[in-house]
Amino acid sequence: MTEDKEIEKNIKDLDDICDECKEQDESVSQNLILTGFKLCKSCRISKTIFPI
Numbered sequence: 856m857t858e859d860k861e862i863e864k865n866i867k868d869l870d871d872i873c874d875e876c877k878e879q880d881e882s883v884s885q886n887l888i889l890t891g892f893k894l895c896k897s898c899r900i901s902k903t904i905f906p907i
Contacts, residue, residue, distance in 0.1 A: 873898055 871883045873895040880895040887893050894902065 875902075 869884050869887070871879050871881060872893070873880060873883050874893045875898040876895060878895060882896040882899075883893050886895070886899055890899070892899075
């Protein structure tokens with residue numbers, strides 16, 4: 856049972872919705888794997904240029 860809850864939680868993490876702008880984008884899951892943050896491509900670039 857605990858494994859099922861962990862699997863459901865992991866599936867929710869891969870919903871392709873950015874934490875910053877709340878838009879759905881394919882790059883969110885890619886950035887989650889690469890960096891550990893759920894950010895789309897444009898939010899990742901803006902956080903890189905303006906880190907505050």
